[in-house]
Amino acid sequence: AQSVAQPEDQVNVAEGNPLTVKCTYSVSGNPYLFWYVQYPNRGLQFLLKYITGDNLVKGSYGFEAEFNKSQTSFHLKKPSALVSDSALYFCAVRAPGGYNKLIFGAGTRLAVHP
Amino acid sequence: NAGVTQTPKFQVLKTGQSMTLQCAQDMNHEYMSWYRQDPGMGLRLIHYSVGAGITDQGEVPNGYNVSRSTTEDFPLRLLSAAPSQTSVYFCASSYSVSGGWETQYFGPGTRLLVL
Numbered sequence: 001a002q003s004v005a006q007p008e009d010q011v012n013v014a015e016g017n018p019l020t021v022k023c024t025y026s027v028s029g030n031p032y033l034f035w036y037v038q039y040p041n042r043g044l045q046f047l048l049k050y051i052t053g054d055n056l057v058k059g060s061y062g063f064e065a066e067f068n069k070s071q072t073s074f075h076l077k078k079p080s081a082l083v084s085d086s087a088l089y090f091c092a093v094r095a096p097g098g099y100n101k102l103i104f105g106a107g108t109r110l111a112v113h114p
Numbered sequence: 115n116a117g118v119t120q121t122p123k124f125q126v127l128k129t130g131q132s133m134t135l136q137c138a139q140d141m142n143h144e145y146m147s148w149y150r151q152d153p154g155m156g157l158r159l160i161h162y163s164v165g166a167g168i169t170d171q172g173e174v175p176n177g178y179n180v181s182r183s184t185t186e187d188f189p190l191r192l193l194s195a196a197p198s199q200t201s202v203y204f205c206a207s208s209y210s211v212s213g214g215w216e217t218q219y220f221g222p223g224t225r226l227l228v229l
Contacts (some may be wrong), residue, residue, distance in 0.1 A: 042222060044204065099162065
C-alpha cells in the first residue's frame with residue numbers, strides 16, 4: 001500500500017542555518033512525490049514535486065528536495081532558514097488508482113528561531 | 115482569478131444537524147476533491163470528482179455526500195453531523211484528472227465544530 005511517513009513532529013532550527021524536513025515513502029511503481037506548506041489559518045500551498053528526472057528538485061521560496069530511490073526518501077531542504085519559513089509541511093505521494101488523489105504524511109511543524 | 119474559495123470559514127453544529135460546505139473554483143479545473151485535516155493525521159481524502167456529474171469515494175467517505183452539477187462547484191454535505199466530524203475541511207482542484215502529477219490548489223479551509 002502507498003504510504004508516507006514524516007518521522008518528526010517538529011523541527012527547530014535557528015535563522016540562517018540549513019534546514020531539513022524528512023519524508024520517506026512506500027509505493028508500488030514510479031513514485032510521484034510532493035511537498036506542500038501550510039501557514040497558520042491558511043490552505044496548503046504547493047512547494048515542489050518529483051515526477052521523473054533529476055534527483056534534486058528545486059521549488060518555491062528557495063526550497064529544494066532530494067529524491068533518493070534506494071532509501072525511499074524525499075527530504076525537503078533549504079540552505080538558509082528564515083523566520084518566515086515557520087509553518088506546517090506536508091509530504092504527499094500519489095495514491096493508487098490513478099487520477100490526482102494524494103496520500104499525505106502527518107505533517108512536520110518547522111519552527112525557525114531568530 | 116479568485117482560485118479556490120470555501121464557505122463558511124467556521125461553523126458550529128449540534129449532533130444530528132445537517133449542513134453543506136461550499137467549494138468553488140474559477141480556474142476551469144476538471145478535478146476537485148475534499149480532504150479533512152485532523153491533528154497528527156495529515157489530510158485524508160473524503161470524496162473527489164473528475165468532472166461534472168462524476169464523483170467517487172476517497173479514503174474516509176462515510177457520513178458525507180457530494181455532487182458536481184457544474185465544473186465550478188463541488189459542495190460537501192454532512193447529512194447528520196457527529197462529533198467525530200469535527201475537523202478542518204479543505205477543498206482542492208487541479209486542471210486535469212489523469213496522470214497524478216498535477217499540482218493541486220487548495221482553498222482556505224472550513225473549520226467545523228460538532229457539539
